[in-house]
Amino acid sequence: MQRLTLTFGLIVLAAVLVACSGVSAAPTTTDAPAATTAVATDAVSIVAKDITFQQTQVAVPAGKPITIDFDNQDGAPHNIAIADASGAQVFKGDIVAGSRVTYSVPALAAGTYTFICEVHPGMRGTITAR
DSSP states (O other), X not given: OHHHHHHHHHHHHHHHHHHHSOOOSSOOOOOXXXXXXXXXXXXXXXXXXXTEESOOEEEEXXXXXXXXXXXXXXXXXXXOEEXXXXXXXXXXXXXXXXXXXXXXXXXXXXXXXXEEOSSSTTOXXXXXXX
16 A cells, blocks of 8 residues: 555546656747738747847848847847838837747838847848848
């Protein structure tokens, strides 16, 4: 009987540890309209680290939706917002801290665009759509 109780206790302990570990079978997603508004066909990666964008010049195909794999390696919150040459915002990604998110950006017309972190406007880069 004591062996049965010990075995049952170990099974319960293992189940509790798995439940509390925060590990899930599927990645979680956020309700991010900006990240899901277009079907992306081309992808670029942008990393935020030490309150700077590691990639400040990005080239994408004009007229095609793109995917931005945004990897925020800082504990500080960041996002990517894209504006056209007139300063009009054409895309705004969700703000995330210490995580990776995929933004789906609608097709950009040929031209030069600025991307910034809205939390840290000094973080800047250029997207060239050709």
